[in-house]
Structures are given as C-alpha cells and as structure tokens.
Amino acid sequence: MVGNSLIIILLANTCAASFATPNIPLLDGKIVGGSNADILDYPYQVSVQEFYLHICGGSIISTKHIVTAAHCTYETIASYLNIRAGTAIRNSGGVTIDVSIIYQHPEFSNVTYDYDIAVLELVSDLTFSDTIIAISLPNENQQLIAGTESVVTGWGATEEDGIGSNQLLMVEVPLVSATDCQAAYAPNYVITERMLCAGFTEGGKDACEGDSGGPLAIDGLLIGVVSWGAGCARPDYPGVYANVPNLRSYIAEVSGV
Incomplete structure (x- = not known):
C-alpha cells in the first residue's frame, strides 16, 4: 500500500504493470x-497457454470446453491459444490441444473485472483418463x-x-x-x-x-x-x-x- 491508495493485483502472468487509474485492478x-499438488488429485486443472507458454489456469468442464478468466482472453485471439492437460508440470507432459473459439463474457469489464469468465472451445476432444477429467x-x-x-x-x-x-x-x-x-x-x-x-x-x-x-x-x-x-x-x-x-x-x- 502506498499512501492511501490500495494496490490491486490481477492474477495473470501477462499483465503485471501498474495502472494510473486507482480503480483498475492490477x-x-x-x-x-x-x-x-498431484494432477491425479486435480485432474480438471489445465494450463491455458499462448504460443505454448503458460499464461493462466483453466478447468475442464467437458471433453471440448475449458473455463478460464475473461481477463486471460482479453484482446487475444483463439489461434494464439492452446491448453495443456494431464500434467502437474507447467510447460511439459500431458497433452496439448489448440483452441478454436473463445467465448468471452460480453459484459466483462477490464476496469472492474466484473463478469470475469470465458469458455474456450477446443479444436478436438480431450480423451478422459485418470489425469484428465471434467470438474x-x-x-x-x-x-x-x-x-x-x-x-x-x-x-x-x-x-x-x-x-x-x-x-x-x-x-x-x-x-x-x-x-x-x-x-x-x-x-x-x-x-x-x-x-x-x-x-x-x-x-x-x-x-x-x-x-x-x-x-x-x-x-x-x-x-x-x-x-x-x-x-x-x-x-x-x-x-x-x-x-x-x-x-x-x-x-x-x-x-x-
């Protein structure tokens, strides 16, 4: 905290810079x-990646859909993104599948972070196993x-x-x-x-x-x-x-x- 202004931190790897407006979360x-954590205990967890590098987390909800945060998909396009599933190691192991469609909530605000949810549709289905399961x-x-x-x-x-x-x-x-x-x-x-x-x-x-x-x-x-x-x-x-x-x-x- 600096003086009376509260420093808010947003939770993505891609945006660590401070904003001048005090009401924008950082x-x-x-x-x-x-x-x-063992992926066997959290088999719904995936890494959401941009050009095959981790940027955010996500959750498997079906063989073809992942839930993540809208601020993770804000101002990007589906062809840049993929997910890695079935591994507890961030950038290796498991399987990777590209994203075909981003459904970012239309009311998401990058100022207030209201409606901070997005659904990713994959280009092909995940194969469920002990390490890949929908939540x-x-x-x-x-x-x-x-x-x-x-x-x-x-x-x-x-x-x-x-x-x-x-x-x-x-x-x-x-x-x-x-x-x-x-x-x-x-x-x-x-x-x-x-x-x-x-x-x-x-x-x-x-x-x-x-x-x-x-x-x-x-x-x-x-x-x-x-x-x-x-x-x-x-x-x-x-x-x-x-x-x-x-x-x-x-x-x-x-x-x-």
Whole structure:
C-alpha cells in the first residue's frame, strides 16, 4: 500500500504493470502458502497457454470446453491459444490441444473485472483418463456459505512479485462473505454478485501471477475462477474470484454443459 491508495493485483502472468487509474485492478495471481499438488488429485486443472507458454489456469468442464478468466482472453485471439492437460508440470507432459473459439463474457469489464469468465472451445476432444477429467459445475445461483473450506490450484508464484512455479500447487482457503469482502475493499472497489471471495484475515495463503483463470473448488465442484486481489496473501484482503454459480447460465449457453 502506498499512501492511501490500495494496490490491486490481477492474477495473470501477462499483465503485471501498474495502472494510473486507482480503480483498475492490477494483475498478479499466484499460490502463496500452499503445497505441491498431484494432477491425479486435480485432474480438471489445465494450463491455458499462448504460443505454448503458460499464461493462466483453466478447468475442464467437458471433453471440448475449458473455463478460464475473461481477463486471460482479453484482446487475444483463439489461434494464439492452446491448453495443456494431464500434467502437474507447467510447460511439459500431458497433452496439448489448440483452441478454436473463445467465448468471452460480453459484459466483462477490464476496469472492474466484473463478469470475469470465458469458455474456450477446443479444436478436438480431450480423451478422459485418470489425469484428465471434467470438474462438476454447480447449480445456477447455488448458495455458498462463508467459512466453507475451498481449494485453489495453479502454477503461479509462491510469493508476491515472485516467479511462477513449474510444479502445480494447491492451497485451502475459507470462503468470505460478500459483506466482509466489500468492507475490505471499500471504498475504491465494488464486489459484485458475479464475484466471490476466499482467504484468511491474517493472510499468508492465497491465489495470487499465473493462477488467473484457475479453479476454486469445493468437494470437486467448480465454484470460482481466480480473478483479482490486493497483492498476494496480504492480511485483511481476501482473494476475489469469478462467482461460477452466478455465471452458470452463461457457461451453459455457450458450451451446452
């Protein structure tokens, strides 16, 4: 924090620069305070890549569709992108498939990061196996209870301003109520109904560069997509995720899932 202005970090590897306008979140997402993860335990996790290099995380929802963050696909085109699935190592192993179509939410704002969700359609089907499996999706507007433990996974850095991890990481964080999250980010940032929050008051564990677009899950159910936050794992500032239950209808509309 500099003076009275809050530095917000967005969670993608491709955008780490500061913005002059204080209400624009700054991108920087990574797993902090976590531990190594086995792809067998999180077989829905993929690396979203640009020219075969990791930029964001994503979640398999069908043999041909991946959910990620809209800020990961903003101002890019499908022919630049591919996904890597079936491996816990960021840029090797598993299988790679190119992206054919980007369904970026039409109401996504690159200023507020509202509606921060996109669906990628692949050029060919994934073959499901022990290391490649779709994650279940919640019901539309499914209620989420503050304090519920959730798990976030990704290849982001392990400390603020650090470098990305080559090994998939995971960390467990409790959900935070919308009221408490809004109080943390007031007055400069609005927590909308399309966002949900998770983290510890004392900080220390968080998704925060390279984790953007990755899954926040409860008991194998995709409930959030890594979006933005104030730095990484800072006390009093929970991580902010796209709220999958409240964006469920869009996913169904573009993917049929």
